[in-house]
Amino acid sequence: MFKVATRFAPSPTGALHIGGVRTALFNWLYSKNNKGTFHLRIEDTDKQRSKDEHKIQIIKSLKWIGIEHDGEEYIQSTKINDHISIANELLKSGNAYKCYCSNEEIEDQKKRARQKKLPYIYNRKWRDLSEKDAPTDVKPVIRFKSKIEGSTILKDLVQGDVEIDNNTIEDFIILRNDGTPTYNLSATVDDHQMNMTHIIRGDDHKINTFKQMQIYLAMKWELPQFAHIPLIHTIKGKKLSKRDNASTLDDYSKIGIMPDALRNYLLRLGWSYEDKEIFTLEESIKHFNLEGIGKSPSKLDMSRILSMNEYYIKNIDENELYNHLVQYCEIYKDKIKTEKEEKIKKSLSFLKNKAKTLEDIFNNAKYIILDEVNFGDDDLKLIDENAKKIIAEFKNEIISLNTFNKEGLEPIVNGLIKKYDTNFKGVGQPIRVALTGSKFGPGLYDIVISLGKKEIEKRLSSKIIT
């Protein structure tokens, strides 16, 4: 048995979206599960639309989520000569022919097909015509001579046997009239030269597979295995496209989703393994298989992404979580100063308890991360004369407090509650606002302890609340 080799072959004509990432993930997992290799091929033959920045974004995105390809990336545009020479071989062996139809002629055919509500399929005009009759003013394209008789069965690893009549596959163009190869030719030649054993790609490629199979056959190349995975749909039930919002990895990273959480979410979108929901990277490699891939398309569900992220926030090692937070804040928020590290790490256990995203943790930890307290207008309203008295008294008690923990703080707060004939909220809220600027956030004792005596004293002396 040959070593499994898979590939992910995006075109760098736009940002990689989450559907593409899942395809890459499945390919990667499948190869790793089989102790094989995973390759990245950049299909940059559309020179107008291909951009280097997209290529960089693609590689960065894959790396972010934990996927690294084996070997150098394969740049399709550097192999164009190979593709052209295969086209010529096909021409020589009678498996392809020159088509001298003008653009106008083709457009006309398409128009007529539309009018008659028939599917357009090239009429194979030049399939049997002699080149002697060729017009001199038209540069020909090269078309593959598709089978007309019989049918082809695709033994799809996900969808099972799929059979279509050969005459529904048109004589597709393999070389444009400017001499450049088209997708189906290039992809096939590359897959063959890269020795791919398994082509795992979106369901939208299925018709291409039938075309490509014919090229393999004509070239007497060994056919790889194919697996067409169902597409990811938007909440509206349509194919996810580059135009959809929030579909690149950056969009998720920006709101504080962690790569492992998204990886786990994507893994379970369209694939399952018994009732298991949480998969470490190692587990996902161990258990991944093609049998577990469902046949129906699945919808993207943000609340699930969020809850997966929440799970990872609560369950991963706190040092690791802290590192994620530092990176996140540096890129998207305020950089965390190194002298805050200890305070934040100590507080992570309660900061993370009310967070679904790294952004939530940042918000909860803002009172530590930022040196200045930013008061919300509504929150400031809570600081009336009575509240100011409570705050002042609390400050005085704190100054003389030796045991700076919950046991030491509780009697102080309780004393104030009694004195001012109120409840916990009546005392806690003004102090919380004075310390953090907000009435929401971690528990009062957590805040006080995490800030430390010196900082408390400083903040409670602020003019705005005295």
Add this chain to the structure above:
RNA sequence: GGUCCCUUCGUCUAUCGGUUAGGACAGCUGGUUUUCAUCCUGCAAAGGGGGGUUCGAUUCCCCCAGGGACCGCCA
């Protein structure tokens, strides 16, 4: 319109002929609680429709309906 694919709770899914159709997320209860949460109880929630096959179908077959993908000298 043609070809192909799909169809279990709102969502992701389990079930490989016999189950009170299971789990997870979301939702709703109740409890703990120091705001907001977390955490813990519980509840509600599904086999598109119609035919077969079978002692028995969510499961196998057929038809219909609905949804989707493709139909580029893009990839």
